[in-house]
Amino acid sequence: MAVTANSSQEALCIAADWGTSNVLFWLLGTGGNPLSEVRSDLGLSRMTDRKFAVVLEETAGELNAPAGLPVVICGMAGSRQGWVEAPYVETPASLDAVLLNAVKVPGQQRDVRILPGIAQKSEAAPDVMRGEETQLLGLPAFSGSRTVCMPGTHCKWVKLDGRTVTGFTTFLTGELYHLFATASLLRHSVDAAARMPPDDADFLETCSQLIKQPELLPARLFGIRAAGLLHGLSPSRASAVLSGLLIGAEIGAARKTHSERGVTLVGAGRLGGLYETALKMAGCQVEPVDAEEIVRNGLYDAASAFWAKTERRSL
Amino acid sequence: MAVTANSSQEALCIAADWGTSNVLFWLLGTGGNPLSEVRSDLGLSRMTDRKFAVVLEETAGELNAPAGLPVVICGMAGSRQGWVEAPYVETPASLDAVLLNAVKVPGQQRDVRILPGIAQKSEAAPDVMRGEETQLLGLPAFSGSRTVCMPGTHCKWVKLDGRTVTGFTTFLTGELYHLFATASLLRHSVDAAARMPPDDADFLETCSQLIKQPELLPARLFGIRAAGLLHGLSPSRASAVLSGLLIGAEIGAARKTHSERGVTLVGAGRLGGLYETALKMAGCQVEPVDAEEIVRNGLYDAASAFWAKTERRSL
Numbered sequence: 001m002a003v004t005a006n007s008s009q010e011a012l013c014i015a016a017d018w019g020t021s022n023v024l025f026w027l028l029g030t031g032g033n034p035l036s037e038v039r040s041d042l043g044l045s046r047m048t049d050r051k052f053a054v055v056l057e058e059t060a061g062e063l064n065a066p067a068g069l070p071v072v073i074c075g076m077a078g079s080r081q082g083w084v085e086a087p088y089v090e091t092p093a094s095l096d097a098v099l100l101n102a103v104k105v106p107g108q109q110r111d112v113r114i115l116p117g118i119a120q121k122s123e124a125a126p127d128v129m130r131g132e133e134t135q136l137l138g139l140p141a142f143s144g145s146r147t148v149c150m151p152g153t154h155c156k157w158v159k160l161d162g163r164t165v166t167g168f169t170t171f172l173t174g175e176l177y178h179l180f181a182t183a184s185l186l187r188h189s190v191d192a193a194a195r196m197p198p199d200d201a202d203f204l205e206t207c208s209q210l211i212k213q214p215e216l217l218p219a220r221l222f223g224i225r226a227a228g229l230l231h232g233l234s235p236s237r238a239s240a241v242l243s244g245l246l247i248g249a250e251i252g253a254a255r256k257t258h259s260e261r262g263v264t265l266v267g268a269g270r271l272g273g274l275y276e277t278a279l280k281m282a283g284c285q286v287e288p289v290d291a292e293e294i295v296r297n298g299l300y301d302a303a304s305a306f307w308a309k310t311e312r313r314s315l
Numbered sequence: 316m317a318v319t320a321n322s323s324q325e326a327l328c329i330a331a332d333w334g335t336s337n338v339l340f341w342l343l344g345t346g347g348n349p350l351s352e353v354r355s356d357l358g359l360s361r362m363t364d365r366k367f368a369v370v371l372e373e374t375a376g377e378l379n380a381p382a383g384l385p386v387v388i389c390g391m392a393g394s395r396q397g398w399v400e401a402p403y404v405e406t407p408a409s410l411d412a413v414l415l416n417a418v419k420v421p422g423q424q425r426d427v428r429i430l431p432g433i434a435q436k437s438e439a440a441p442d443v444m445r446g447e448e449t450q451l452l453g454l455p456a457f458s459g460s461r462t463v464c465m466p467g468t469h470c471k472w473v474k475l476d477g478r479t480v481t482g483f484t485t486f487l488t489g490e491l492y493h494l495f496a497t498a499s500l501l502r503h504s505v506d507a508a509a510r511m512p513p514d515d516a517d518f519l520e521t522c523s524q525l526i527k528q529p530e531l532l533p534a535r536l537f538g539i540r541a542a543g544l545l546h547g548l549s550p551s552r553a554s555a556v557l558s559g560l561l562i563g564a565e566i567g568a569a570r571k572t573h574s575e576r577g578v579t580l581v582g583a584g585r586l587g588g589l590y591e592t593a594l595k596m597a598g599c600q601v602e603p604v605d606a607e608e609i610v611r612n613g614l615y616d617a618a619s620a621f622w623a624k625t626e627r628r629s630l
Contacts, residue, residue: 088545119541119544119545120541121545121546123546125535125538126538126541126542126544126545126546127537127538127541128540128541128544128545154500154537169534170534170537170538170541171533171534171537172499172500172533172536172537173533175499175500176499176533179494179495179498179499180494183494183498184487184490184491184494185469185487185490214530214533215529215530215532215564215567215568215571216568217530217532217533217564217568218486218487218488218491218529218532218561218564218565218568219484219485219486219565219568219569220440221487222442222469222485222486222487223440223441223442223485225443226434226435226441226442226443226485227441229434229441229443230403230434230436230441230443231436231438231441246533249530249532249533250533250534252530253530253531253532253533253534254534256530
């Protein structure tokens with residue numbers, strides 16, 4: 001469903017964050033503001049017949065996008081299983097190199113470009129991202145180096161030096177929560193849908209311990225089940241303990257390689273709140289930014305580089 | 316199916332290690348040797364209608380057990396969801412207290428006794444075991460204190476002071492391997508059924524690093540997927556890396572609280588070999604014992620205490 005803002009501003013492009021499960025489409029104005037948006041569940045995992053072009057044209061209609069308006073896309077649509085592969089840029093990766101390595105989808109009436117992800121090819125710590133590089137592109141301008149924490153199903157910790165990604169680490173924290181709460185022995189003990197606030201006492205206590213001793217994670221999981229049997233720990237409290245274990249272990253481990261005090265936290269809502277509380281417990285100065293806003297800004301930045309008639313700041 | 320040994324020795328009891336998935340039944344002679352055995356998949360998870368008595372009588376027939384011969388059982392049959400609950404003995408738990416707290420199943424023609432598990436009720440590290448206490452009972456006699464490592468789906472690390480369990484920790488290592496290899500993002504990258512030998516180079520390298528830095532576990536899981544994409548890591552090599560991560564993280568964390576050099580390793584076969592190699596890398600002196608032999612010895616020890624006509628050493 002399209003949400004249309006009242007604006008007479010000229011449209012610059014269609015922008016899409018095409019992930020594994022969901023897609024966010026915007027019609028972006030020449031100033032970067034969203035003129036309309038569509039949220040879809042036609043992520044990569046439902047694109048079995050590679051009907052990207054069909055979905056895109058249908059959505060362009062919903063967005064009231066002019067015919068022939070160009071399109072910029074980030075995320076899993078550029079993976080090997082996606083629409084057209086946009087091969088990874090390697091670390092150390094300048095964010096300008098991400099723009100320069102965008103891949104044009106052949107045979108389309110519109111000018112459709114897909115942004116590449118970033119790969120860290122080191123033998124010791126191989127890693128990849130797709131979509132997060134565009135969020136990084138959309139961060140407010142800054143100088144010097146910083147750590148960016150990007151919570152989610154697969155949480156990324158990124159080291160940025162100016163506009164260059166020097167290294168990053170992916171933690172499966174969100175996926176592990178789901179797996180443990182729904183498919184492991186703990187499924188009988190944990191209410192997977194519980195939604196504790198960031199000041200929940202069980203979350204705080206567990207998280208604070210794991211930040212100090214992240215190696216305890218595999219030793220503490222079974223304790224959730226045992227606490228249910230022995231102390232009557234409720235499924236909603238068990239959920240808070242599980243979140244505390246996973247987020248604490250992630251931050252405790254990440255802080256060993258990302259030791260800067262200042263951390264830009266990409267996220268919003270309840271999960272963002274949990275991470276903000278936990279990062280502060282770990283002694284970080286947290287600068288929260290909104291994930292959706294920065295990915296849209298990053299897509300706009302790319303579109304401006306490709307198609308704007310005026311000079312841009314970055315390239 | 317019963318395997319019957321050629322022995323004219325008199326039968327002392329039927330002994331059963333009744334777990335969640337499988338059951339091992341033995342007809343034990345007065346000297347402790349197995350006169351016959353039956354392996355069954357009628358574990359607790361298939362006992363929905365609580366037909367324990369029926370399964371036991373059918374198996375007694377297969378074992379050629381005399382009518383009225385008594386029965387000693389350990390494991391999940393004594394859990395709240397089992398045949399009759401045998402409430403946990405609390406740590407510090409003397410193994411003699413395990414025998415003294417066996418529960419007699421009411422209303423049976425045979426004298427059927429179920430051994431209790433052990434609970435560690437501490438708020439900080441609640442934990443439970445059922446079945447392992449009987450393996451501990453069957454360890455060769457020793458004096459002083461020792462660490463016992465019991466690999467499996469839910470691996471236990473136990474501190475024994477003489478015949479007293481002073482504390483223990485459960486690691487979900489076996490279950491995590493299965494979950495990650497079959498239900499997580501890594502399922503596309505890992506051959507869950509791969510069976511590398513203990514001297515596999517990927518296993519050794521990963522395990523050795525995690526023993527030193529166990530906090531890296533959540534930071535290294537996604538790297539298995541990335542190494543497949545970037546370096547063509549094969550699914551069988553990925554399985555060795557996953558095993559190395561999990562066993563290394565377990566041993567690295569366990570060694571912080573179980574720091575004794577000597578470790579009794581309860582296990583056999585390939586998994587036992589992986590743990591033996593890993594424990595030696597961690598600087599442990601490993602004394603391997605056979606899991607099945609010691610649980611049978613433990614059940615015999617219990618049966619002797621209950622029903623033997625001669626004096627026993629332990630009680």
